[in-house]
Amino acid sequence: MSLFLRPETVMSVVASILRYARLLLVVSWLWLALAAIPAAAQPARHLDASIHAQSEEPTPGTTTRLAIRMVPEAGWHGYWTNPGDSGLSVEANWTLPTGVRIGQLEHPAPTLLRLAGLASYVHKGAFTLLADLTIDKSVAPGTVLPIRAQLSWLVCSDTLCVPESATFDLRLVTGGGKAKADSRSIIRAAEASLPRRDAAAASMTGGGGRWTFAIAGAGNLDAERTRLFPADSGWFDAGAAQSVTRDADGALAVTVAASGAPPTERFTGVISDGTRSYAIRTGDAPATAGPAPAPSESAANSNSLPFANGAPVSLPAASSAPDMPGSSTTAPTTLRIALMGAILGGLLLNLMPCVFPILSLKALSLAKSGADPRSARIEGTSYFAGSVITTTALGGILIAARALGHDIGWSFQLQDPRIILLLMLLSLAIALNLAGLFELRGPSLAGGWMDRRGGVGAFGTGALAALIATPCSGPFLGVALGAALVLPPLAALTVFAGLGLGMALPFLLIAWVPRLQCWLPKPGTWMVTFRRILAVPMLATALGLAWVLGRQSGVDGLTIGLAIAALAGLGLWWAGLRQMRGVSVSHAFVPLALAVILTASVDFPQASAASVATAKGRQPFSEARLAQLRAAGTPVFVDFTADWCLICQVNDRIAIDRPQTRAAFEKAGVVVMKGDWTRGDPAITRFLAKQGRNSIPYYLFATKSGELRELPQVLSSDMLVELAGPPG
Numbered sequence: 001m002s003l004f005l006r007p008e009t010v011m012s013v014v015a016s017i018l019r020y021a022r023l024l025l026v027v028s029w030l031w032l033a034l035a036a037i038p039a040a041a042q043p044a045r046h047l048d049a050s051i052h053a054q055s056e057e058p059t060p061g062t063t064t065r066l067a068i069r070m071v072p073e074a075g076w077h078g079y080w081t082n083p084g085d086s087g088l089s090v091e092a093n094w095t096l097p098t099g100v101r102i103g104q105l106e107h108p109a110p111t112l113l114r115l116a117g118l119a120s121y122v123h124k125g126a127f128t129l130l131a132d133l134t135i136d137k138s139v140a141p142g143t144v145l146p147i148r149a150q151l152s153w154l155v156c157s158d159t160l161c162v163p164e165s166a167t168f169d170l171r172l173v174t175g176g177g178k179a180k181a182d183s184r185s186i187i188r189a190a191e192a193s194l195p196r197r198d199a200a201a202a203s204m205t206g207g208g209g210r211w212t213f214a215i216a217g218a219g220n221l222d223a224e225r226t227r228l229f230p231a232d233s234g235w236f237d238a239g240a241a242q243s244v245t246r247d248a249d250g251a252l253a254v255t256v257a258a259s260g261a262p263p264t265e266r267f268t269g270v271i272s273d274g275t276r277s278y279a280i281r282t283g284d285a286p287a288t289a290g291p292a293p294a295p296s297e298s299a300a301n302s303n304s305l306p307f308a309n310g311a312p313v314s315l316p317a318a319s320s321a322p323d324m325p326g327s328s329t330t331a332p333t334t335l336r337i338a339l340m341g342a343i344l345g346g347l348l349l350n351l352m353p354c355v356f357p358i359l360s361l362k363a364l365s366l367a368k369s370g371a372d373p374r375s376a377r378i379e380g381t382s383y384f385a386g387s388v389i390t391t392t393a394l395g396g397i398l399i400a401a402r403a404l405g406h407d408i409g410w411s412f413q414l415q416d417p418r419i420i421l422l423l424m425l426l427s428l429a430i431a432l433n434l435a436g437l438f439e440l441r442g443p444s445l446a447g448g449w450m451d452r453r454g455g456v457g458a459f460g461t462g463a464l465a466a467l468i469a470t471p472c473s474g475p476f477l478g479v480a481l482g483a484a485l486v487l488p489p490l491a492a493l494t495v496f497a498g499l500g501l502g503m504a505l506p507f508l509l510i511a512w513v514p515r516l517q518c519w520l521p522k523p524g525t526w527m528v529t530f531r532r533i534l535a536v537p538m539l540a541t542a543l544g545l546a547w548v549l550g551r552q553s554g555v556d557g558l559t560i561g562l563a564i565a566a567l568a569g570l571g572l573w574w575a576g577l578r579q580m581r582g583v584s585v586s587h588a589f590v591p592l593a594l595a596v597i598l599t600a601s602v603d604f605p606q607a608s609a610a611s612v613a614t615a616k617g618r619q620p621f622s623e624a625r626l627a628q629l630r631a632a633g634t635p636v637f638v639d640f641t642a643d644w645c646l647i648c649q650v651n652d653r654i655a656i657d658r659p660q661t662r663a664a665f666e667k668a669g670v671v672v673m674k675g676d677w678t679r680g681d682p683a684i685t686r687f688l689a690k691q692g693r694n695s696i697p698y699y700l701f702a703t704k705s706g707e708l709r710e711l712p713q714v715l716s717s718d719m720l721v722e723l724a725g726p727p728g
Helices: 007-018 021-035 181-193 331-349 356-366 373-403 417-434 447-451 455-469 477-483 489-512 514-518 526-581 586-601 623-631 646-656 659-668 682-690 717-724
Strands: 047-053 063-072 077-084 091-095 100-102 111-115 118-124 127-135 144-156 161-173 201-207 210-216 227-230 242-246 252-257 266-272 277-284 636-641 671-676 698-702 708-711
Touching (some): 047 181, 063 077, 063 181, 127 181, 210 266, 227 242, 373 455, 373 489, 417 586, 646 717, 659 717, 671 682
Antiparallel strands (some): 077 118, 100 127, 144 161, 201 210, 210 252, 227 266, 266 277
């Protein structure tokens, strides 16, 4: 058998591969997007867990304790049985021998954590969970009891959440019940921290849209620091303000706005002042809390803070979250605000020069003769699906990567030079196609697909528009995408889907509202000229991406990229020649396929250490340096930017790097710091997350008094000059 294939066989295989060029490009992009996530070893665990048995020789017919000791890293926390607006509690999956039973995990009382409009019930610092292990009388003395505990939990800091797990194996032997000295101290301390049972009696009433709990037997609680925690969600919002009063007999009354009908027959929960806690259980719950009264002026203006562990819990500094501490706004409200911002931001992305030509061509395709309402709706819906699926997929990759411990943010894919080069090749192909160099009769990533009628072409065009349009977060998007950091995964994906909806909204309206189609110009030969004109912004996009590639990888990287682009351009030119001759163009796409393979394979060099920021008199961003300057009373302007961010570059040209701005900053003694996110910087990513952001542009200004102000995403020189104020 020959080890070599005949030329005809080779060309047949190549032709078959090229028939699926669209699939090859999509798979290549997904592979590159995943490759853009920083490679890292399994991250170190942020919460250390261990298991302890009260006795290694439990007596048959008795109950002994198992303790799970959880010690989070400084700045991290675990969650209570009811996590509140976000989070996941510890889950245990036990494998037990015959004759052995185990009870539910018992938690100490939680504390309230408010972060970016969300309220959660958490364990701060080390905590211990207890479970009762019961040995049946039928188990003979000396029996080996292998016990396995598979634990999973979510551990979070103020900026990141990581799912973790651990498996523990215990080997107990039934005997005389001798206790372990080290485990005994752990279990005693844990039992002392559990909420006291059967010490407090509680009842509840409903009315006026509120629940009122009357609690006797908990008179030693500090009413000013006391909070009620429900074991089941649905009774009231986790962050809802609670009024705690004490009567003459020492009984406590807790009043809180109801979320709706009772979720369970009886209320169970914990009442705690951060030092002492009691488990409570009421009788049958009222059927309803009744309609909620209109909020009074005093309640609307209340600035009171619920307390946790005796201290108010505040949002991160300079947070852009829409809700202030102390409000009762919950995750659904945060989601609605974030979703609206994502839709509006996506709508504005259509004005980008690389997206407008694509949208224009699809809109004009509806104006062609033969368009009917049904086909228009199919195209509009397919374009919408392509846009939404793409932005949701990017969001899913981002959420998964952050869950694995990677410090990345929105547009993470653009921090890899290979992604930039791939987008550059796509933009070049679209520009050459719009210019008429070649035509693709089947689906393609260029004008042939954009002009193509039907669902497949519209879906691909929507996906392509979403891919090219996401380098920057425009107005409205910063807060929306930042809120997605702290929302549960499903809610966060909804925000990213809203971004795709906003982008697809204009074409969706044109497709589904016939009156809007009547406003489109009538088809004619002018459309050919207009298509050629649209090649200009696409070519400008390719040139801009080439500039970004040079900034990321230096002259050597730019040279490699231009060589690969030339190879791709050669293949497209060859395809155009063969089309004019009326022959097959499959062979002509071999250079294009090679260009894609090279793009995925080349290891681009790092750019030179010479800093443009330093050349412009800007200091590289450092959180420690920023804190030092603020403490010294020095005004600071912080510019978080990236070379691939279009809005960032526009702001730099028209507002920041202007003679009048530089002069005003110099006279006022303003230090300009630049946070360059072009190739990703975990320190910048973490700082942005603290501010409730995961995208750029983002601007901060620290005044002489140390106040940190967040600036809008669209700047002007006059705004910055006024911000600098008079010299002195």
